[in-house]
Amino acid sequence: MEIQLSxxxxxxxxxxxxxxxxxxxxxxxxxxxxxxxxxxxxxQAGEMGLSGVSVPEEWGGAGMNAVSYALVIEEISRVxxxxxxxxxxxxxxxxxxxxxxxxxxxxxxxxxxxASGEKVGCFGLTEPGAGSDxxxxxxxxxxxxxxxxxxxxxxxxxxGTEADVALIFATVDPEKKHKGITAFVVEADTPGYSHGxxxxxxxxxxxxxxxxxxxxxxxxxxxxxxxxxxxxxxxMATLDGGRIGIAAQAxxxxxxxxxxxxxxxxxxxxxxxxxxxxxxxxxxxxDMSTELDAARLLTWKAAWAKENQKRYSLEAAQAKLFASEIxxxxxxxxxxxxxxxxxxxxxxxxxxxxxxxxxEIYEGTSEIQKMVxxxxxxxxx
Amino acid sequence: MSIDWHLNEExxxxxxxxxxxxxxxxxxxxxxxxxxxxxxxxxxxxxxxxxxxxxxxxxxxxxxxADVLTYALAVEELARASPAISVTMSVTNSVCCxxxxxxxxxxxxxxxxxxxxxGEAIGGFGLTEPGSGSDxxAMKTTARRDGDQWVLDGEKSWITNASVxxxxxxxxxxEPDAGTKGISGFVVPADAEGFSVGAAExxxxxxxxxxxxxxxxxxxxxxxxLLAExxxxxxxxMATLDHSRVGIAAQAxxxxxxxxxxxxxxxxxxxxxxxxxxxxxxxxxxxxxMATELAAARALTYDAALADGKGPDxxxxxxQAKLYASEAANRACWESLQIHGGNGFSEEYEIARLYxxxxxxTIYEGTSEMQRMVxxxxxxx
Numbered sequence: 001m002e003i004q005l006s007x008x009x010x011x012x013x014x015x016x017x018x019x020x021x022x023x024x025x026x027x028x029x030x031x032x033x034x035x036x037x038x039x040x041x042x043x044q045a046g047e048m049g050l051s052g053v054s055v056p057e058e059w060g061g062a063g064m065n066a067v068s069y070a071l072v073i074e075e076i077s078r079v080x081x082x083x084x085x086x087x088x089x090x091x092x093x094x095x096x097x098x099x100x101x102x103x104x105x106x107x108x109x110x111x112x113x114x115a116s117g118e119k120v121g122c123f124g125l126t127e128p129g130a131g132s133d134x135x136x137x138x139x140x141x142x143x144x145x146x147x148x149x150x151x152x153x154x155x156x157x158x159x160g161t162e163a164d165v166a167l168i169f170a171t172v173d174p175e176k177k178h179k180g181i182t183a184f185v186v187e188a189d190t191p192g193y194s195h196g197x198x199x200x201x202x203x204x205x206x207x208x209x210x211x212x213x214x215x216x217x218x219x220x221x222x223x224x225x226x227x228x229x230x231x232x233x234x235x236m237a238t239l240d241g242g243r244i245g246i247a248a249q250a251x252x253x254x255x256x257x258x259x260x261x262x263x264x265x266x267x268x269x270x271x272x273x274x275x276x277x278x279x280x281x282x283x284x285x286x287d288m289s290t291e292l293d294a295a296r297l298l299t300w301k302a303a304w305a306k307e308n309q310k311r312y313s314l315e316a317a318q319a320k321l322f323a324s325e326i327x328x329x330x331x332x333x334x335x336x337x338x339x340x341x342x343x344x345x346x347x348x349x350x351x352x353x354x355x356x357x358x359x360e361i362y363e364g365t366s367e368i369q370k371m372v373x374x375x376x377x378x379x380x381x
Numbered sequence: 382m383s384i385d386w387h388l389n390e391e392x393x394x395x396x397x398x399x400x401x402x403x404x405x406x407x408x409x410x411x412x413x414x415x416x417x418x419x420x421x422x423x424x425x426x427x428x429x430x431x432x433x434x435x436x437x438x439x440x441x442x443x444x445x446x447a448d449v450l451t452y453a454l455a456v457e458e459l460a461r462a463s464p465a466i467s468v469t470m471s472v473t474n475s476v477c478c479x480x481x482x483x484x485x486x487x488x489x490x491x492x493x494x495x496x497x498x499x500g501e502a503i504g505g506f507g508l509t510e511p512g513s514g515s516d517x518x519a520m521k522t523t524a525r526r527d528g529d530q531w532v533l534d535g536e537k538s539w540i541t542n543a544s545v546x547x548x549x550x551x552x553x554x555x556e557p558d559a560g561t562k563g564i565s566g567f568v569v570p571a572d573a574e575g576f577s578v579g580a581a582e583x584x585x586x587x588x589x590x591x592x593x594x595x596x597x598x599x600x601x602x603x604x605x606x607l608l609a610e611x612x613x614x615x616x617x618x619m620a621t622l623d624h625s626r627v628g629i630a631a632q633a634x635x636x637x638x639x640x641x642x643x644x645x646x647x648x649x650x651x652x653x654x655x656x657x658x659x660x661x662x663x664x665x666x667x668x669x670x671m672a673t674e675l676a677a678a679r680a681l682t683y684d685a686a687l688a689d690g691k692g693p694d695x696x697x698x699x700x701q702a703k704l705y706a707s708e709a710a711n712r713a714c715w716e717s718l719q720i721h722g723g724n725g726f727s728e729e730y731e732i733a734r735l736y737x738x739x740x741x742x743t744i745y746e747g748t749s750e751m752q753r754m755v756x757x758x759x760x761x762x
Contacts, residue, residue, distance in 0.1 A: 001389070001450060003684050004382040067384050262760060282757030283750070289760050290681070290701040297680035298673075304384045318673040370669035371662075377672045378645055378659050 003297070005071070012068055016075040019048060028080035031206030032351050035198050037162045038206055039120075042086055046117015050076070051090045055099055059107050060116030066241075066303035070248040074296075077252025078259075081355030082206030084252055085362075088245035089158045089207075090114060093363075094121030094167055097238040098185060101226045110165055110185045122163035124154035124212050125235050132368050134169075134235060135178035139214065141170035148172075148224070150184065150192070150217040156362070160195050160210035164188050167238075168212070169231045181231035184223045192217030203354035240313045242363045243320035244306060247299040250320075250327035250359040254295065257334035257352040258288050264338055275337070284333045292330060295323035314376040321369035324359035331356040388454070395447075396454045402431060403462035411463045414589035415734055418581070420545055421466065421589060429500015433459075433470055437479045443495035444478070449624075450686040453631035457682075460635025464738040465590040467632045472541045473497060475625035476746075477504025480550050481568055484608035484617050489568055493548055502547035507537035507569075507595050508618055515751050517552070517618060518561040522597060524553035529604045531567060533575070533597035539745075543578045543593035547571045550621075551595070552614045564614035568606045575600035586737030623696040625746055627689055630682040630702035633710035633742045636735055637678060640710070640717040641671045643732050647721050664720055671713045678706035697759040704752035707742035714739045 005013065023041055031038050045051060048062075053069040055061020069091060077084030098111040113119040130137040139152025150170050157163075165187050173180035186193060196211035226234055262285060265276035275281045298319040305312035331353040335342035342349045360366045388396065406424060414421055428434055436452045438444025447455075452474065460467035478497050481504075482490060496502035513519040522535025533553050540549070549569045556563030569576060579594035608617055645668060648659035658664045685702035688695045714736045718725035725732045743749045 001387060001392075001683060001687065002383055002385045003687055005384065006382045266761060276757075276761045279754075282761065283753040285760050286701075286704070286753035286756035289697075289756050290705050293684075293698070293701055294677040294681050294705060297684055298677055300384055301386055301676075301680060304386050315676075318676050321669075322673050322677055367666070370666045373669035373672055374659075374665035377641070377668055378649060378665060 003300070005067075009068055009071060012064070013071045013075060015048075016050065016072050017078075019045065020075050020079045024076060024083050025079040028083070029345075029348075029351065031080070031082055033205075033345070035200055035205045037159075037198070037208040038083055038086070039162055041083065042120060043117055045076070045083075045087060049117070050087055051117045052095045052111075052115025053091055055095050055111065055115040059099065060112040061095065066244060066307040067300055070244055070299050070303045073245050073248035074252035074255065074299075077249040078256040080206070081249065081253050081352070082204045084249040085204050085207050085246075086120075086159055088242070088249055089123060090121050092242040092245040093123035093238055094165070096241050097167060097183070097234055098225065100237065101183070101230070101234050102185070105222065106185060106225065114165060119164035120159055120162050122157050122159040122166045123238070124157050124166050124168035126156050127153060128155050132365060135181065135232060137169060137171060137181065138174065139168070139170040140174070141172050141182055141184065143172065144218075146221055148184065148219050148221065150186075150214040150219060152214050154212040156199070156209055157195075157212050158207045158209055158362070160212055161198050161208035163195075163208075166193075166212065167225065168214070169235055170214075172228050176229070178232040179229050181235070182228045183225040183231040183234045184219055185225055186217070186219060186223055190217055190219065201358075203351070203357050239363055240316050241306065243316040243369070244299060244302050246359055246363045247295070247302065247316070247319035247323040250323035250356065251292065251296050251299055253352050253356050253359070254288070254292050254323075254327040254330040257331045257349050257356075258292055260347075260349050260352070261285065261288065261334045261337045264341075281337060284337055288330045288333055291326040295319070295326045298322050314373060317364070317369040317372040320364065321366055321373065324356070325366060327356040327359050392451050392454060395451060396458060398431070399433070399455050399458040400461075402427070403458050407459070407466055408462040411465075411589070412728075412731070412734065415465070416728075418588045420469075420591050422545070424466065425469070425500050425503060427500075428470065429498070432498075434473050434500045434503070435478060435494070435498025436474050438482050438494050438498045442482065442490055443498035444482075449627060449689040450683060453627055453682055453686040456628050456631040457635040457638070460632040461639045463589070464632060464636050464735070465587040467635060468587055469503065469542055469590050471625065471628035471632060472506060473504040475628040476506035476621050477546075477548060477550050479624060480566065480608060480617055480621045481548075483620070484566065484613070485568060486605045486607075488605045493568065493570075497548060503542050503545050505540050505542040505546035505549040505595075506621070507540050507549050507551040509537060509539050511536065511538050515748060518564070518615065520552065520554060520564065522551070522553040523557060524555050524565060524567060526555075526604070527601075530601045531604060531607065533567065533569065533600040533602070535597050537595040539582070539592055540595050541590060541592055543595055544581060544591045549595065550608070551597075552618050553597075555611050555614075559612070561615035562612050564618070565611045566608035566614040566617040567602060568608065569597075569600065569602055573600050573602050584741075586734070586740055622746055623699050624689060626699040626703035626752070627682065627685050629742060629746045630678070630685065630699070630706040633703075633706035633739070634675070634679050634682050636739045636742070637671070637675045637706070637710040637713045640713040640732060640735055640739075641668070641675055643730075643735075644668055644671065644717040644720045647724075658720070667716045667720060671716055674709040674713065678702070678709045681705050694759070697756055700747070700752040700755040703747065704749050704756070708749060710739050710742055
């Protein structure tokens with residue numbers, strides 16, 4: 001057993017940190033305040049290979065492993081949770097499933113431009129009436145000769161306002177429940193495809209979250225990913241991997257808040273001395289440090305299991321559950337350490353605190369993670 | 382350098398062997414020994430044969446020279462069957478054998494370590510006094526040089542293995558006015574003149590381990606029994622505790638593992654409202670949380686074990702592992718007992734004993750509050 005980053009991974013981390021500091025940090029506050037999707041910066045990240053970190057180079061990606069991917073998302077999220085989730089969706093929820101389930105023609109047409117950073121992808125599973133219970137989705141795909149005609153609506157779609165291409169899920173037969181669900185890759189300029197305006201959110205407000213609507217959207221069968229009825233399996237496998245990305249995002253947000261807190265506590269004086277000399281503040285720092293390290297280790301463990309083709313759905317669910325919940329606690333402590341300043345938009349921890357909240361909800365709520373984990377622990381081991 | 386979560390073959394074999402030994406030889410008599418407050422002398426002879434009492438002693442002195450991770454795995458497996466035996470074992474290894482091997486004279490190492498390694502002699506560690514717990518520097522026990530002997534006066538309280546130990550590492554003031562710089566470390570044999578042991582303490586848990594007070598009344602030991610140099614005692618104690626905290630973290634992980642196993646077995650079997658209680662979300666989610674926190678505690682513990690002795694973060698990582706693992710294990714035992722309902726409050730069920738046993742893990746070898754001080758000092762420097 002060894003838990004040390006390789007030299008290559010350290011270099012990658014340093015390079016991504018530099019990019020995050022120089023390019024992403026300066027816009028983080030502004031995109032949050034304005035709800036602006038950082039398209040130029042995302043394309044720039046894409047040029048560095050950050051949109052398709054684990055996609056092999058032959059399909060336009062950076063050809064790195066899952067631990068490296070977690071490092072990328074952590075470093076970006078350390079300065080900006082919005083940019084972190086945008087890249088996580090590109091990587092985990094678009095590139096990974098198209099790579100895993102697409103044929104070569106689909107990879108060439110849909111995967112390559114996203115993995116190489118020219119285009120932005122998104123993932124359309126959730127509907128107004130189908131959140132955690134994804135199998136209840138009502139978007140339909142009706143076969144018509146060689147084509148499918150798709151009708152329905154998707155909500156809370158990260159990258160939705162900007163995506164050039166979407167992986168979406170529809171049912172070919174609602175009677176079949178999850179066995180009818182089928183995955184399609186669709187370009188945003190397809191007739192019948194439309195998206196709504198940006199939803200103004202509590203946090204990660206630059207991530208282009210919106211609705212997608214499909215009205216008599218006609219797709220040839222070569223847009224179908226896998227077979228009819230494979231969609232639920234594809235969605236679940238995709239979310240297993242996505243959870244590693246969200247865990248890494250949560251770790252990054254927590255890390256950012258932790259660093260701000262250490263710096264602030266050493267600098268801020270009350271009662272004639274830095275507040276870092278008070279035990280109450282020290283103990284916040286100690287707990288933040290401990291939980292942060294534990295969350296990072298769980299994230300790396302899940303990523304390691306994935307890249308070694310081991311079972312990782314339990315590990316990914318645990319990493320996501322744990323990391324998102326500690327991100328909430330760590331950012332809460334960060335605001336507390338900052339006192340009144342922590343409640344002011346000028347200070348980064350105010351944003352970290354808001355950004356952390358969604359990590360407990362998207363790509364499977366904490367409650368869904370617990371269902372997954374309990375099933376493994378109670379029934380499968 | 383890499384991330385690799387695999388145990389090597391040797392570690393797996395040893396873990397499996399200890400697990401078998403613990404399940405076959407230790408677990409069956411544990412409830413009875415606990416009830417009777419009986420120390421299992423015979424089992425320690427067997428553990429000595431297995432090499433479990435000299436794990437950190439090099440082969441030259443009769444030990445097996447295991448790495449710290451392997452040691453942690455051994456403690457975890459023993460704790461899963463008997464927290465009491467695991468603490469006796471970890472005290473002998475971590476806070477007696479380790480400092481003797483590290484800081485003892487050649488003569489002391491050659492004459493004492495083989496007895497400890499074989500299990501023929503058990504070891505202990507005397508730091509705490511009635512008036513000095515966390516504030517170890519305030520100790521009152523003194524040692525003065527008299528010819529080629531040291532003469533100790535004072536007492537040490539809450540000493541694990543006090544009545545059964547043959548050798549004790551003891552900290553005493555050689556320069557009472559010099560604060561922590563006036564403390565020195567010694568090896569005191571139980572047959573030394575002027576050494577005696579008080580009555581066994583009645584404890585909430587770990588009842589088959591032995592705890593009592595050591596008395597030094599003009600206690601004479603040879604000059605060669607000084608560890609390192611005069612005035613190095615506090616550093617020796619801190620280095621020893623940095624290191625031994627990994628052992629207590631591993632102990633907490635073993636207890637946590639067992640609490641989870643008991644909860645899973647009970648929840649799957651116990652029926653209420655016409656189905657196993659595991660089918661109720663309130664119960665299943667407790668189990669998911671216990672399993673996730675266990676994974677986090679284990680990751681921190683193994684990471685700290687791997688980092689032991691390597692670099693400036695080792696002490697912080699050990700404190701983080703000890704802090705988190707002990708608090709998580711306390712929560713796990715609490716939740717496991719809750720899942721057991723009224724049965725959990727009965728001593729017929731193992732969880733009742735674990736609930737008592739686990740309580741001390743947030744206290745000994747540095748309270749949680751002391752761990753937080755150590756962690757914060759590292760993070761805020």
